Amino acid sequence: MTEERPVLVATEADDVTADMVITELNRRGVPVVRFNPAEIGDGLTVSARYGIRPAHAAGRMLTPSRAAHLDDARAVYWRRPTWPAFPHLSPDDARFAAAQTRYGLGGVLHALTGPLWVNHPLRNAEADYKPHQLAQAERLGLAVPATLITNDPDEAREFVAAHHAVIHKTLRATSYQRDGVPVVSWAEQVTAEEIDDRVRVVPHLFQERIGKTCDVRVLVVGRQVFAVRIESDLLDWRRDYSALAYSVITLPAALEAALLAFLGTFGLMSGSFDLAVDHADTYWFLELNPNGQWGWLEEHTGLPMAAAFADLLTQGESR
Template sequence: MRTILILTGRDDLTADAVVEELAKRGENVVRYDTADFPTTSRLAVSLTGDGWAGSLVAGSRTLRLETIKSVWWRRPNEFVTPEAWPSLARALAVSEARSGVLGVLSSLPVRWINHPAHDSAANYKPRQLAVAARAGLDTPRTVITSDLDHAREFMGKDVVIYKGLGGGVLGPNGERKFLPVSLVSAKELDDGVTGTAHLFQENVEKAFEVRLTVIGGRMFPVAIYAGSEAAKLDWRTDYRSLTYERVPIPLEVENGVRRLMKELGLFFGALDFVVTPKGQWKFLEINPNGQWHWIAVKANVPLVEAMADALQGEAE
């Protein structure tokens, strides 16, 4: 029987919902967390004329690579080695595990949602914005700079948006720390700008924002209305104040998104847009592995079913 492989951690409510839906459809699903390797998981594969063949043991289940028909690269955890090992040995073992296990899996010629190499490359915001501009999407005026004069020249007398370029860093207790979205003006800048790269972007007037979830050829746009001042700046800071509404997507935006997804090599994406009072859709960013189950519930959007369709191979 053909198998759907889901790579994620144990505490993943989004994956839980999709696994439940696939089980209802009679699909054979293996859920695997890379944190189990090498302590409770084993890999045994051989190179053949068609690529790698063999098995990946996950707990009490043995997965034959030849049976895999699709892989969902959801949110697997880092590889874990025994704490009793010396620190250098642990670091080397994790490095080898990552190259071995992920190297074998990523070579499989099956449907990936998304392939980890494409997922990783698409996370760079400068690349996203450049590809979006080439794809014909309307992007805000933006600079990335470590030059104080350049930053001040861009701002002029305007108040602009400052946001982080990356996905944050892990704090001392394992919590992820992000640079908050904030408003800044030229007079607030100093030589600290030279310390690293910064992204400054025009502050686009908002009527509302849109979270557009793309799964293959299907698009699910949902308007997000902010109910507080904090949410108007960044809706992620105040989920309780938000309201949602399914909205149509303009044809030119749809076409631009399809070009964007193709160039980035993505099957799935969670895209954010600002819609101005005049109805212009301004592209902000795409998260190639963004959360989406919450908006499926809040806006009654069939994203679980769409993801299950895609993993079954029934959606392009």
């Protein structure tokens, strides 16, 4: 039995990946307080004091089933929380209430310096910029495909024409609907003829297509590195998970060290990297998801990913 210091888990109601970690923490006897900012009100109460003693009363969180002194938290697993939209209020009142929640509850949590964050939301946000990722990958000596980010259609056409094959990717995955139909943005190959003046509206990411033999998803948890080879005939393997084959691999030592250093520059304790491997066995950096999904990989490979997160959240380090 571990000492009675809870792990706070911030996530949405239906999060199978978080459930896997919580199950492992429960097995170890580690107290868990699960909450979602969207439940503020009857489902979530937070209080914090500043400039008042005793210091132990500085922060408190209550859910319908749990209570925690925030200063006692050993770790915060910032998984997939959602923020309230307040649909019962007028649009102006809803925006006001949402801002008070984000900067009130969010501010109280961000101020915590005692617990280990996996990952701190401010660090996640900084690492979520793809241009920043690509520049950092280059600085660390990782192979980066030729990439152009622009809203200049002439420059985009010139870039596409200069390479054998080019794909277009979104700069950030964003859930939205068009005429009531959910829109999903996949990586797509693009030709110079397809580029028109609509490119001027927002920046676009164009990237040289790597002649890959496979994709690799790498999950880093603390100092533990899990690498999975993903084989398919798809340009974007996320299109069809049923068409994928998985195998566990070991990364070259220099690549593993570079990925650990990459996370360190952003102050992240965990992250999911997407790499592509070409016919010369070169590993190409594609992107980092600082809070990527990994649950399905554990199910297919048996890798102890949930246990690694439990190690990190409980002990502050991985075995």
